Amino acid sequence: MSGDSGVWVANAALDRVGRFDVGISELNTVTLEPVTDPVVAQSGAVVLALDASSNSLEQIDPATARIVRSTTVPLGARAVVALAETVISAPNGDLWVVPSDDVDALDAATAPDLRLGGGGVVSTTPDGGVLAVSTADDAVFRSEPGVPLTSAPRTPVDLSGGSIQAVGTSHGWIVHEADSATLLTSTGPIDLSGVLSRTNSVVALQQSADTPRRPAASSQPERAYLATSTTLVEADLATHEVRRVSTGHSGHPARPVVVGGCTYAAWSDGSTWRSCRPDGGGEPVVTTGVLPDMRADAQLVFQTNGDGVLLNDPDTGSVWAVQADNQVVGNWGEIILAEGGSLPVTAVGEEGAKPSAEPSDVFVPLPTAETPSPKETPRIDESPLTAEPPPSPADPPAADPPAAPEGPTPLLIQPTPVTAVLDESTGTVTLAWAPFGGVVASSGGYFAQNLGLDGSQTSAPCTGQSKPPSGGEVVATGDSTTITFSGVDRPGATYGFLVWGYNDHGCAASALVTVSPHPSPSQITALTGGMIESGTAWEYRIDEIGPTADHYEVQRMDREEGVGGIARFFGTGVIPRTLTEGPFGTPYAFRIRGCNAESDGGACGPWLESSAPDASLTLEPTDLLYDESAAVWTWAAAPDNAGLEAVILCGSFSGAGGKFTADSTHCGMDSVVASGDAWLKVVVSGHSYRFRP
Secondary structure, three states: OOOOOOEEEEEEEOEEEEEEEOOOOOOEOOOOOOOOOEEEEEEEEEEEEEOOOOEEEEEOOOOOEEEEEEEEOOOEEEEEEOEEEEEEEOOOOOEEEEOOHHHHHOOOOOOOOOOOOOOOHHHHHOOEEEEEEEOOOEEEEHHHHOOHHHHHHHHEEEOOOOOOOEEEEEOOOEEEOHHHHOOEOOEEEOOOOOOOOOOOOOOEEEEEOOOOOOOOOHOOOOEEEEEEOOOOEEEEOOOOOOOEOOOOOOOOEOOOEOOOOEEEEEOOOOOOEEOOOOOOOOOOOEEEOOOOOOOOOOEEEEEEEOOHHHHEOOOOOOOOOOOOOOOEOOOHHHHHHHHHOOOOOOOOOOOOOOOOOOOOOOOOOOOEEEEEOOOOOOOOOOOOOOOOOOOOOOOOOOOOOOOOOOOOOOOOOOOOOEEEEEEEEOOOEEEEOOOOOOOOOOOHHHHHHHOOOOOOOOOOOOOOOEOEEOOOOEEEEEOOOEEEEEEOOOOOOEEEEEEEEEEEEEEEEEEEEEOOOOOOOOOOEEEEEEEEOOOOOOEEEEEEEOOOOOEEEEEEEEEEOOOOOOOEEEOOOOOOOHOOOOOOOOOEEEEEEEOOOOHHHOEEEEEEEEOOOOOEEEOOEEOEEEEOOOOOOOOOOOOOOOOOEEEEEEEEEEOOOOOEEEEEEEEEEEOOOOHHHHHHEEEOOOOOEOOOO
């Protein structure tokens, strides 16, 4: 398999990096040489691991998993590896560029190849190039294979001075400015303030994936994705439309990634989102899932190579095969031991200890009398509680046994944290947990318990499979570590949940987890507005609305075909008729309500009915044209305002046009009038608008 470099992932708990074969969903190679606190960067067969403790950059042969080159990098440096060149960036924005297959060429003691300034960022492009954003020059550099970054063209960009993220796309580039809630793109700026809260402490812009086998870029719609701790946002780079595509999350987000026609997103609450476009076109298919064995504080990273993508927790080495239903893989220790390596041993509770990455399927023998433990290890007596027979006179005298601990024999069940992901749109909660210590498929399992509203129903403990816990709704999940409950839909109420693990010895419960659907906004009590001139129309505008909500919905109630569609807006200044369509010429009725943000469930309050005080008018003739040589205005139809008469006049600002004549489709003057001198005026019910060619 040396011809397939696989996808490489990191494990800081074991100070290793390893190769994952996406085709068979297996971690099958691990470096025997340690790499402390590794950060992996990869493009094709070029695999680099940054050793944070020694400030060294290691190049790994993917066929042998051996370190073949090593070089010293500046303190706090990061590496970005592209198809032809690797960029090493220091925290102050200094960059050094070396061939991707020869990191030894780096000499950080020499002057940098580029200086981006503090806060400057480097990324890759989907074609294997490099993108760099300079805060010193307010410029974007983009190079593709064959064009060095140092020779790349510069594109000016107006940066506000705050923190930025950047990514190269198939068609251009994207820079996210956190302070201004703006996407700066090669097609113009995109305002994110309507979908991102100013309180979002974490916003993760999508990362670039090296996907040389992707479909032609021209056939793929260009989108940008950003993830917060609660929400996934999609921005259309062509139309600049922004929308929330997934909400209800509650964990640290990974940077989303687009690979092989699919978009992937994940959070440390254990929730995932995937959207894949069919090969033949059509609407994307969206799938959500739950990640088993997830830590709430995990700093997740998508690792990619070609059409392969994995989700990695670098701290523990956990790997989720997101292209294979989030299968979790953690056999690092098994491979290291099989190769003759050794695993680090850290006493529980020892200061500075790393999270354990030891997989549950690796057998580590307990100390015995023949192989004593170097440290005292507490042991649990699992023997039946019967009296010991007196020692035989022929037996040598035995040492006095240690005193038995007082109280009942402790259970072997060791609960793990339970995450609860609430989908307020469906009123469902999905619970997920890592396997409890002491629960194995052959002798144990789990009960999930919905304690109901306010979690107030009491529960009697279970004693094992034969006696489940009581109270609320109890479901036996077998050895499955996920369960979904429905009916969690009362706004403002609190629902409580427990997970019980059992084996042959007894039962133990997790800590109580709760969720609360967000309360709906109250009915609107303040709504004022008035008629204004809006371009070529006389229209109703909202001046004040309250109480404050994330956004509002408005619906026209008297359209010719009945009730209109629901339109959304985010504050005052909107014009309901424009939002809800319908004919001009008469006053109209509408209703309006406040709604929560999608990330808060999107619940809406009760409707308030209202109406515009006067008729909305349109003053623009259809297909209006001016012929300078004939001094004639023509149009296909006069403004249609439900039968109201439109008076149309024409003339010149200088008076050179003389008299005019008009009918239902034209207005002409006696003399030739230049385009810059001519005008046409439309008057409907005392409101007028003057047009120029």
